[in-house]
Amino acid sequence: MTRPLIDWPLEGTHRIEASAGTGKTFALALLHTRLVIERELPVKSVLAVTYTIAATQELRERLRAQLILAATLAALDAAALHAARDSDDAAVATTARVLERRIAIESAPLLAARLRRAVGEIDLAPIHTIHAFCQRILAHHALASGEPLVATAFVTSERALHGEIAYDIWRRFTREHDTARWLETLWRTPDALARDLPRLLVAETLLPARANPDREALAALDAETERLRDACRRDLPECRRVIDAARAAGVLVRNRPQDPTIAQIWSTLAAFAEGASLDEDFNERLDALTTDGIAERRKGNFKRQPPPAVALSAAVDRYLAARGTFVHARAQARASLLHDVHDAARTRIAAIKRERGLVGFDDLVERVHAALASAHGAQLADDLRRDCPAALVDEFQDTDAKQWEVFRRIYVARDDAARPALFLIGDPKQAIYRFRGGDVHTYHAAGADAASTETLDRNFRSR
Numbered sequence: 001m002t003r004p005l006i007d008w009p010l011e012g013t014h015r016i017e018a019s020a021g022t023g024k025t026f027a028l029a030l031l032h033t034r035l036v037i038e039r040e041l042p043v044k045s046v047l048a049v050t051y052t053i054a055a056t057q058e059l060r061e062r063l064r065a066q067l068i069l070a071a072t073l074a075a076l077d078a079a080a081l082h083a084a085r086d087s088d089d090a091a092v093a094t095t096a097r098v099l100e101r102r103i104a105i106e107s108a109p110l111l112a113a114r115l116r117r118a119v120g121e122i123d124l125a126p127i128h129t130i131h132a133f134c135q136r137i138l139a140h141h142a143l144a145s146g147e148p149l150v151a152t153a154f155v156t157s158e159r160a161l162h163g164e165i166a167y168d169i170w171r172r173f174t175r176e177h178d179t180a181r182w183l184e185t186l187w188r189t190p191d192a193l194a195r196d197l198p199r200l201l202v203a204e205t206l207l208p209a210r211a212n213p214d215r216e217a218l219a220a221l222d223a224e225t226e227r228l229r230d231a232c233r234r235d236l237p238e239c240r241r242v243i244d245a246a247r248a249a250g251v252l253v254r255n256r257p258q259d260p261t262i263a264q265i266w267s268t269l270a271a272f273a274e275g276a277s278l279d280e281d282f283n284e285r286l287d288a289l290t291t292d293g294i295a296e297r298r299k300g301n302f303k304r305q306p307p308p309a310v311a312l313s314a315a316v317d318r319y320l321a322a323r324g325t326f327v328h329a330r331a332q333a334r335a336s337l338l339h340d341v342h343d344a345a346r347t348r349i350a351a352i353k354r355e356r357g358l359v360g361f362d363d364l365v366e367r368v369h370a371a372l373a374s375a376h377g378a379q380l381a382d383d384l385r386r387d388c389p390a391a392l393v394d395e396f397q398d399t400d401a402k403q404w405e406v407f408r409r410i411y412v413a414r415d416d417a418a419r420p421a422l423f424l425i426g427d428p429k430q431a432i433y434r435f436r437g438g439d440v441h442t443y444h445a446a447g448a449d450a451a452s453t454e455t456l457d458r459n460f461r462s463r
Helices: 024-038 053-074 078-084 090-103 108-120 130-140 159-173 177-186 190-202 215-248 262-273 280-289 291-296 300-304 313-356 361-373 377-387 401-411 440-447
Strands: 012-018 046-050 127-129 390-393 421-426 452-456
Touching: 012 024, 024 046, 024 053, 024 090, 024 108, 024 390, 024 421, 046 053, 046 130, 053 078, 053 090, 053 108, 053 127, 078 090, 090 108, 127 130, 130 361, 159 177, 159 190, 159 313, 177 313, 190 313, 215 262, 215 313, 262 280, 280 291, 280 313, 291 313, 361 377, 361 401, 377 401, 390 401, 401 421, 401 440
Parallel strands: 012 421, 012 452, 046 127, 046 390, 390 421
Antiparallel strands: none
């Protein structure tokens, strides 16, 4: 049974699962108001983090509206406030219940005055994007965070840097023929690599993991390809005569309408014998000329007889076996190269930023993360927690591992006078959408640190 919103605890770490239309923003605004009412926190001590600048403005207005509602209701007499509990407006009814419970231990005039002051100070409330939050930490706690005492230039777009780095990498990794070949299977051009660099640079873990490619398997395919080419030059006419005769005599099944015609197979192999390459799709069609493939295609009573002897089959068998091993080795080679490009790109962009005194959005998170993990990190976390003992993280499903570690080091499992509270509000279903920023692994990892998981299970937009 889901607990009522007004009974959710205001200390510790709590995850709130909210789908679209379930009142997520109202829940966030009411938690913010309850922290002001029940924990007597000034609005400047309640951190709210969301993921776009536009969202911060909208969230500030929603928090303002909720505080105005609470201040208006707190100014009512006891009878009117009690009647408001039965309002058809869920926000009014819920807020009235919160106020009545508080008035039992705090005078109504004092509570109303505190709420009016909160409304007046809402523009001072720390409502930020994750990057603005980190920038604020680095600016206000420069010494504790170990910020370099040198001028830096903030870059809002790193697109030009990505293009520069992509061409640097392309020049470096195309010096050798084999490396160039694998690089072009990952990205056709340096511009394509530049477009992928924003995601590649922030990735902490790449899958599949780095693996040493089987160089012998890669070389073996080249050798078997040439052997097959020689065999086609020597044996293709005889192979064609035997297969066509067996098909005409009904020994072998004919192709289905959707299969390539035997004439297409012969023409492709004839071109291959003269130096053409075999398409990836055509390799599967070669099964018709393998030793086992010919045996499986015998019809009726002919299955009891030996299959037609085809001199080309042995070469096809060896080629396809080598190709199977090659496919695995190719995947290893591409994975290894992807890791090499990832490492080279991160090293290069760090060097460029250091040399030119540049700072980007992701660098802000990186620097705060490093500061909290340093020898002075515990003191920095204490200072941040004292400034804002409560935090609301909106759209938590889009939080990555490093961003979560920042919040975790500040708020999770801290037994001190600040009585920290951390609320993680997100939609677990959207956490699977990696292409739009979701991070399902981080979402579940945070659940292990949460004292509870609350669920908003009523949808107000649909029936």
